[in-house]
Amino acid sequence: MSDVVFTPWQQRAYDQALAALQSGRLGHAMVLCGPAGIGKRAVADRLARYVLCGEVPALGNRDAQLIAAGTHPDLQQVSFIPTKDGTKLRSEIVIDQIRELSQKLTLTPQYGRAQVAIIDPADAVNRAAWNALLKTLEEPQPGRYLWLLSAEPMRLPATIRSRCQKLEIRLPPRAEAMAWLMAQGYPEVSSAEALDAARGHPALALSWMSEGGMALRREVAGDLGKLERGQLAVVETAQRWAADEHAALRLRHAADLVLAQAADPALTDPVRLNKLAAWFDAANRTRDLLRTTVRADLAMVDLLLAWRDGARGPANGGRG
Known part of the structure; x- marks a missing residue:
């Protein structure tokens, strides 16, 4: 000890x-x-x-x-x-x-x-x-x-x-968390970005900055955008997301990013809001599945197909 x-x-x-x-x-x-x-x-x-x-x-x-x-x-x-x-x-x-x-x-x-x-x-x-x-x-x-x-x-x-x-042990006030992160040697902009991503959890923000979690978050954001635009293949992306020990963290970041989209005050389309909310729930359920014997890549395929098809709308539907 x-x-x-x-x-x-x-x-x-x-x-x-x-x-x-x-x-x-x-x-x-x-x-x-x-x-x-x-x-x-x-x-x-x-x-x-x-x-x-x-x-x-x-x-x-x-x-x-x-x-x-x-x-x-x-x-x-x-x-x-x-x-x-x-x-x-x-x-x-x-x-x-x-x-x-x-x-x-x-x-x-x-x-x-x-x-x-x-x-x-x-x-x-x-x-x-x-x-x-x-x-x-x-x-x-x-x-x-x-x-x-x-x-x-x-x-x-x-x-x-x-x-x-x-x-x-409660999450500290934002000013205290920021001061602590910056005292660990991280600049204000990076600290603020990580603290926001970690929903005010300073220790989580620190681990993401020091261990590549924020870079992974940006990668996930890019993948979601490309899937939505039809610029990435679903199966290959699912296999990559499931291929290492960061699968659960990718899903956490994905759910958080989609939740942030749904919370954007500029988004007023109720259909889009409902789709984002449904996919947020699906992402969290898939993260729970990773603790079971279900094949992670297959669970990811279903999730990312739902994202691609839901994001692009019924006119672009299909599961191929």
Whole structure:
């Protein structure tokens, strides 16, 4: 567990949690929520270190060294585990994992301070596993902390949410996000473009600027325009969009770009608006399909055919 430099929004959330902890107002269970990528895990990790070894551990502190190595016996971390054949990670957090966690939380802390358990992402816990966790939430033992990290807290069962305190890391004000992006060395124009594309999410904007996501977005915009004008072949474009690890991001950008078209106040044609809205929904459904066994290129073909034919109108219809 490395010590990272917090963003201002992470620092605010950490300070709030720390104040509650120090004043005895932090309960045994907490939902730490906020958009994916906003930095929830780093806040939880820092708070766990405080609970288990203090704010600034002395050099050579045993607890801090064990935390850094991921082997502290009083810090339980629950996430995706490999499938039985070991070829990939499960898509859910399952009941056996939660039962094991609950059993560990009944034991006396090995080093005497407390026990901390972090479930990340809590959105992935399945229904049976949630049921297994209820008793732990209903009958907490002193010195036990259970933190659920969630990008979509409303997906958690109401019976779980009602038994947890809530700590939210919100998207920062635009001026603060811009200042932070520019402090990372990016010019104002690029920062503004990326922040708009990321809908105000500064960490996402930064990753897109540093890892080619904005260039990919411009490529997608160009492809959509060329498809609409009949200048690109649908099948070849679909194969290219599905050919690498950026398929889901291409679809995200495509959906966002089409949504921006639909939001343009100059667009008053209700037929066009309806087509854009329908294609936006289709793009998001196709992105969900990429997580299944459906062939990505075939799903992309259907989507891009719908874009080409819908954009060019019924006179140019057909699926060839």
